[in-house]
Amino acid sequence: MKRLITRILLIMGLLLIGIISNNPSARASDQSLATVKEKGTLVMGTSPNYPPYEFQINQNGQSKIVGMDVEIGKQIAKDLGVKLVVKKLSFDSLLPALSTGKVDMILSGMSPTPARRKSVDFTDIYYTEGESILLNKRDLAKYPNKAAFNGNKVAAETGTLQYDLIKKQLPNAKLVGMSSAANLILALKTHKVDAVVKGTASATAYAKNDPSLVAINGHFKTSSAQAGNAIALKKGSGQLKNAINQSLTKIKRHGWIQSRYLKTAGKYLKVNTADTSMWHYRGYFLKGLKYTLLIAIVGIIGGSLLGLLLAIIRFGAVRPLRWLATAYVEFVRGTPLMVQIMFVYFGIGIIIDVDALSAGMIAIVLNSGAYLSEIIRGGIQAVDPGQREAAASLGLSRGATLRYVILPQTVRIIWPSLGNQFINLIKDTSMVSIIGVTELIYQLGIVQADTYRGVAPIAIAMVIYFVICWLLTRLLAYYEHRFNHGQQRQLG
Structure with a gap:
């Protein structure tokens, strides 16, 4: 079994390497500028928690990404004759997003260090600071x-x-x-x-x-290669790089960064600090709550169905399928959820363009399915073998026995464990913030950056999570009571 699992993991690794190395966009000639113009959009990846470069404001109840870099991006898109699309990501996720084609450029106060130049191309420096x-x-x-x-x-x-x-x-x-x-x-x-x-x-x-x-x-010493900020592009994007450099040259020639963009960013900063109450930012928390609940519900339903399927397969007669199901469960349980989320978004995204929300929900379902399969499998094993024998004596098929005899008893046995897993799943939804899904934790970070308040947004998020988990606990306890009451009536 261990040898089989090792082989499966090795094959998965080789497949991933093959996907990356055979990516057509990596081998094609430079069509970077033509591709942007053909689709009519220039996707800018940024981490909007770095004022005055890029940050979010709460304007008339609506969230808006603004800042010096956004203004530069707008001018570049205007010169290219396309529409600017701003995609929010954590700073650590920007380079993977660029290399996998999720964004066309990174405009996020990034310095062109020698290490970064090995993996991406950089435009000319557009802004220098200490x-x-x-x-x-x-x-x-x-x-x-x-x-x-x-x-x-x-x-x-x-x-x-x-x-x-x-x-x-x-x-x-x-x-x-x-x-x-x-x-x-x-x-x-x-x-x-x-x-x-x-x-x-x-x-x-x-x-x-x-x-x-x-x-x-700080009196830090920086080399000429590190000084200032530049726009990162995918390797081999020479045509797009030249076009963006032309826009940057025009911006610097007219002095628009100092005379326009920084002043605009300063005005937006005053919008945030005019009212830093948590009530003013209630829309942010409500939006985060909506996405948290959506991901949690999809994860609970999808994970339960996947877990049930895996558990049934592992009790099945087809040995190769049992081995595959076991290998899947062991692999998922042996890797961090955050890594799985990034793999689905960036890795699978090379083949299929998966948006951040969908990628987050897929990863949550795949992860929870593995854990729930073990809970369900344990519950099935805990059912008295005599129940199967009695069902067989009545002429019930294996499918009918599973549906009408085994699974109802399994649900009663595993209900407390299911409840714990569902509560953990709700809290695990916070992991999808790393790929820019605007769930509760992501919105918490935005409110912190916008209001310059650290503790109050955390307290609000804690209360929201507690209320969700408390309500779910009460709901699960209600149905557990009904199960037990129904069983007592049957015995009576």
Whole structure:
């Protein structure tokens, strides 16, 4: 059995390598510009929690992605004669999204580091800034220079230039990496870290909108290859790169970044800070709740059906199918859900264009199905073998025995375990935020970034999750009581 499972995993790995290596878009001649013009859209990947580059505002109850980078993207799309489409993703997911064709370009305050240049192409630099260190204002006197950070916790977003700069130029500091700018600021304000390194424009924006913070010059040294921000494109996109560079040249020649785009971003920042109450952002939480419930319901129904199918197969007479079902369950249970979500979205997305919401629901169903199959299989095994013998003596077929005798008793046996798995599934929906699904945790991060408040959005999300799980627990307890009551009446 172990040998078979090993072979299956090896075949899956080879298939994935084959999919990537045989991707037609990777081998075709440069049609990057023609493809964008033909479809009429330029898809911009961005992580909208980095003011003033890109962030979200709550304008008249509607969520809107704005910022300097968005304005640049609009001008590029206008020059190309196409429509700009902005796709939200976590910063860590941007490069995979570009390489798998989910986005046409990354415009998200990204620095063209040598490591990144190995996997993607970059346009000309469109904006250059220094690196600043954010501190709690009352700690300003404690850090007169960079040497004062020795032994202290200095944080940055993982995968960013700032993260690498801390590692190389503050080797004696305790490096802390986080995936969200909002979490970085929250960690700083709650004294989980001592300092946060960010680009000067973003650090200044946070300091201006939060009187408890201050931004100081980091005096970091950057090479010419790292200095500034550029737009990332898929390898071999020479034609699209040249066209975008022409737009960037025009933008820089007219000085629009300083004279227009940064000023526009500043006005939008005032929209967010005008009312930072959680009631003002109730629409964000309601939208997140809607998607959380949708994913959870699909996961519960789809996972239950898949789990039942897998459990029946494992009791079947067809040995190869039993082995495949066992291998599937072991593989899914042996890999993290987050990795599975990214594989469905980015890996399978090479062959079929799957949107983020669909990919998240598919991954949740596939994952929950494996766990539920084990619960169902255990329940079937717990049914008294005499029940099968009695059914056979009455002339019932195997299918009829399973449907009318085994499964009803199995449901009563496994009901508490099913309830626990369903509650875990609801909480697992938070994982899909990594691919940009606007469920509750994703919306929580947006509210944190927009309002510069860290704890209040977390408290609201906790209450919402608790209410959902509490209601589900009550519902499950009600039906468990009915099952037990019905069984007592039958025995009586």
